[in-house]
Amino acid sequence: MFKKIVISAVLCLLSMSVFASNKTTIVGQVEMMTVAKSGLMFQARMDTGAVNTSLHAVDLKIIGGTSKKMKNNIGKVIEFTTENEKxxxxxxxxxxxxxxxxxxxxxxxxxxxxxxDVGFVGKQHNVHVNLRDRSHMNYKLLIGRNFLRRGYVVDVSHKKLIGPIADLSVKQTGLMFNTRIDTGAVENSLHAVNIHVEKENKTDMGNNIGKMITFTTENEKGEKVEVRTKVRGTSLIRNAQGTEARYMVRLSVGEPGKEFLVDVNLKDRSKMGYKLLIGRNWLQGHYLVDVSKKH
Known part of the structure; x- marks a missing residue:
C-alpha cells in the first residue's frame, strides 16, 4: 500500500513538472502572421473548429502535368498565387x-x-496547409488546430501577454518609457512636475475639471517634454505617506502604434525608478501579466 502511494506521488510530481515545462503562448482571435517564402504578412484568424490550417490560393498549376484524380498528384509540386488582406x-x-x-x-x-512554415516572424511551425480560394473571405489565412496544438491558447477577449516591465509609449509626449506594470495599482501614474492649471481653483481641485493643464514629464533617459491637455478628473491615492489628491488626464498609452486612451494620474516620480506606472485600468480587458516574461 505504501509503495503504491509513493509511486502515485512520484507520477504526480512528474506530470506537474512536464506541465510546468510546456509553457503555452496566448494568442488572440486575430494575429499578424506570415507564411515562409511568401514575404507576406497576413491577418490570420484563429479557428479552433478547423482541423487544419488553410491558405488562400488561386491559379493552381501542377508542375509536370495534372492527373484527373487529385490523389494521383500527391508528391508533385503545385504552383499557386496567394494574396493577403492588403x-x-x-x-x-x-x-x-x-x-x-x-x-x-x-x-x-x-x-x-x-x-x-506558418506562424509569427521568427517563430514558425511546419504544418499541413490546405489550399483554397478564400477571395470572398475576410481572412486569407486561417489557423487550425494542427498549428494551435503546438503550444498555443486562444484568448477570445484579445488579451495579450505583458511582463512586469515593458517599453511603452505615451503618444502625446513622443517619448518611450521603461514602464513598471503593477497589478496592485488601480490607476496609471505618470511623472509630472511644473504642473499648472489655467485659472486654477486652489481650494477645491474638483472645480478644475475640464480646465487646461500643462506639465513637464521625463523618461528614464532624461528626455523631457511639456504636455498640454485637459483635466479629466481628480484621484485620491492612499499610500504609506497617507492620502494624496492628484489630477487625472487622458492620454494614449501602449506599445508603439498600439496606444489607446486611458486615464492617468500625475505625480512627481523623480525619486522613483519608473517614471510611468501601469495599473489595472490600462491592463483590464487588454493584457495578461506574466511575471516570468523577460523585458
Missing part, C-alpha cells in the same frame, strides 16, 4: 503531401494539402 500577391510553390475533404454548407470539397 492585396499584396505572391506566386509560390510547394509539394503536395495529401488531399483533404472538407464539409461545409456547400457540401464536400476536396483540397490539396501542402507543408508550409
Amino acid at each position: 492585396g499584396e500577391k505572391q506566386r509560390m510553390q510547394a509539394e503536395i503531401v495529401s488531399t483533404s475533404s472538407v464539409k461545409n454548407s456547400q457540401g464536400t470539397e476536396t483540397r490539396y494539402m501542402v507543408k508550409l
Whole structure:
C-alpha cells in the first residue's frame, strides 16, 4: 500500500513538472502572421473548429502535368498565387503531401494539402496547409488546430501577454518609457512636475475639471517634454505617506502604434525608478501579466 502511494506521488510530481515545462503562448482571435517564402504578412484568424490550417490560393498549376484524380498528384509540386488582406500577391510553390475533404454548407470539397512554415516572424511551425480560394473571405489565412496544438491558447477577449516591465509609449509626449506594470495599482501614474492649471481653483481641485493643464514629464533617459491637455478628473491615492489628491488626464498609452486612451494620474516620480506606472485600468480587458516574461 505504501509503495503504491509513493509511486502515485512520484507520477504526480512528474506530470506537474512536464506541465510546468510546456509553457503555452496566448494568442488572440486575430494575429499578424506570415507564411515562409511568401514575404507576406497576413491577418490570420484563429479557428479552433478547423482541423487544419488553410491558405488562400488561386491559379493552381501542377508542375509536370495534372492527373484527373487529385490523389494521383500527391508528391508533385503545385504552383499557386496567394494574396493577403492588403492585396499584396505572391506566386509560390510547394509539394503536395495529401488531399483533404472538407464539409461545409456547400457540401464536400476536396483540397490539396501542402507543408508550409506558418506562424509569427521568427517563430514558425511546419504544418499541413490546405489550399483554397478564400477571395470572398475576410481572412486569407486561417489557423487550425494542427498549428494551435503546438503550444498555443486562444484568448477570445484579445488579451495579450505583458511582463512586469515593458517599453511603452505615451503618444502625446513622443517619448518611450521603461514602464513598471503593477497589478496592485488601480490607476496609471505618470511623472509630472511644473504642473499648472489655467485659472486654477486652489481650494477645491474638483472645480478644475475640464480646465487646461500643462506639465513637464521625463523618461528614464532624461528626455523631457511639456504636455498640454485637459483635466479629466481628480484621484485620491492612499499610500504609506497617507492620502494624496492628484489630477487625472487622458492620454494614449501602449506599445508603439498600439496606444489607446486611458486615464492617468500625475505625480512627481523623480525619486522613483519608473517614471510611468501601469495599473489595472490600462491592463483590464487588454493584457495578461506574466511575471516570468523577460523585458
